[in-house]
Amino acid sequence: MDAGCILMNLIMYSLKDKVIIVTGGSGLLGNAFIKQIVSENGIAINADINLPTDIAQGNIECDITNQNSLNNMLNIVLDKYGKIDGLVNNAYPRTGDWGLDFEEIPIDSWRENLDMQLNSCFSLCQKTLRIMKDQKFGSIVNIASIYGVVGPDFSVYDGTEMTMPAAYSAIKGAQINFTRYIASYYGKYNININCVSPGGIFNEQNPTFVENYNKKVPMRRMGTPEDISPTVAFLLSDNAKYITGQNVIIDGGWTAI
Numbered sequence: 001m002d003a004g005c006i007l008m009n010l011i012m013y014s015l016k017d018k019v020i021i022v023t024g025g026s027g028l029l030g031n032a033f034i035k036q037i038v039s040e041n042g043i044a045i046n047a048d049i050n051l052p053t054d055i056a057q058g059n060i061e062c063d064i065t066n067q068n069s070l071n072n073m074l075n076i077v078l079d080k081y082g083k084i085d086g087l088v089n090n091a092y093p094r095t096g097d098w099g100l101d102f103e104e105i106p107i108d109s110w111r112e113n114l115d116m117q118l119n120s121c122f123s124l125c126q127k128t129l130r131i132m133k134d135q136k137f138g139s140i141v142n143i144a145s146i147y148g149v150v151g152p153d154f155s156v157y158d159g160t161e162m163t164m165p166a167a168y169s170a171i172k173g174a175q176i177n178f179t180r181y182i183a184s185y186y187g188k189y190n191i192n193i194n195c196v197s198p199g200g201i202f203n204e205q206n207p208t209f210v211e212n213y214n215k216k217v218p219m220r221r222m223g224t225p226e227d228i229s230p231t232v233a234f235l236l237s238d239n240a241k242y243i244t245g246q247n248v249i250i251d252g253g254w255t256a257i
């Protein structure tokens with residue numbers, strides 16, 4: 001086999017028969033993660049809130065903010081496959097008032113968003129890691145953000161009603177360091193855990209915002225889901241087995257300047 005064929009096989013089969021749960025797999029990024037996993041011959045399970053359970057299709061209705069729902073989802077996967085190779089914490093629950101200006105945010109809204117996004121991530125990691133520890137293998141990728149690493153440049157919202165929610169910085173920054181904690185705790189059990197931090201993903205946002213964003217980012221464009229998904233798949237593969245506790249930033253250079 002020539003080098004090109006070997007490389008092709010490495011890419012196409014790197015997730016072969018791996019059972020990987022993606023929370024929020026119906027969303028913008030989650031959908032691309034599911035497609036990437038399937039394209040690499042993995043078994044993708046979409047755990048999303050508004051999704052009728054059909055395990056044959058890889059769909060499980062799951063509310064990540066609800067303990068019973070998380071337990072039920074994990075049990076369905078274990079009953080069907082007897083193992084969990086990977087988990088992508090990607091779901092993005094948020095309150096109806098998400099996106100308020102900093103000075104207007106009620107404390108209850110802040111609390112609720114931390115609970116829905118950060119505490120749910122903790123809970124699903126804890127439950128999944130118990131299973132992975134018994135198996136003695138597994139990989140987790142937590143989807144964080146550049147805004148867990150740097151503060152927002154508010155000038156990109158000039159001329160729009162948009163802003164960057166304050167809780168996001170606390171949630172994503174916490175996810176990144178929590179990932180280091182669990183990577184350290186579970187390394188000896190042959191489990192690797194990393195973050196992927198995307199920059200802004202194009203999704204038909206206000207054109208003024210897109211123009212402002214594109215001017216600032218070195219690569220002069222917003223990201224696409226397909227810019228992010230191959231790295232997530234790589235971190236779930238055996239090729240990344242010795243990478244743990246890291247935060248891989250994919251942002252067209254936003255955080256490089």
Ligand SMILES: NC(=O)c1ccc[n+]([C@@H]2O[C@H](COP(=O)([O-])OP(=O)(O)OC[C@H]3O[C@@H](n4cnc5c(N)ncnc54)[C@H](O)[C@@H]3O)[C@@H](O)[C@H]2O)c1
Pocket residue numbers: 023024025026027028029030047048049050062063064065089090091092093094143144145146197198199200201202
């Ligand atoms: N879109 C971006 O520009 C961007 C940039 C950086 C990081 N991220 C991160 O990527 C992740 C995905 O973002 P997205 O833009 O694809 O979001 P999205 O809103 O398109 O999708 C989120 C998905 O989560 C699901 N969901 C919501 N509440 C849920 C719950 N309680 N339980 C289970 N599923 C639930 C939704 O149904 C949806 O399918 C998030 O963690 C987000 O912070 C996004």
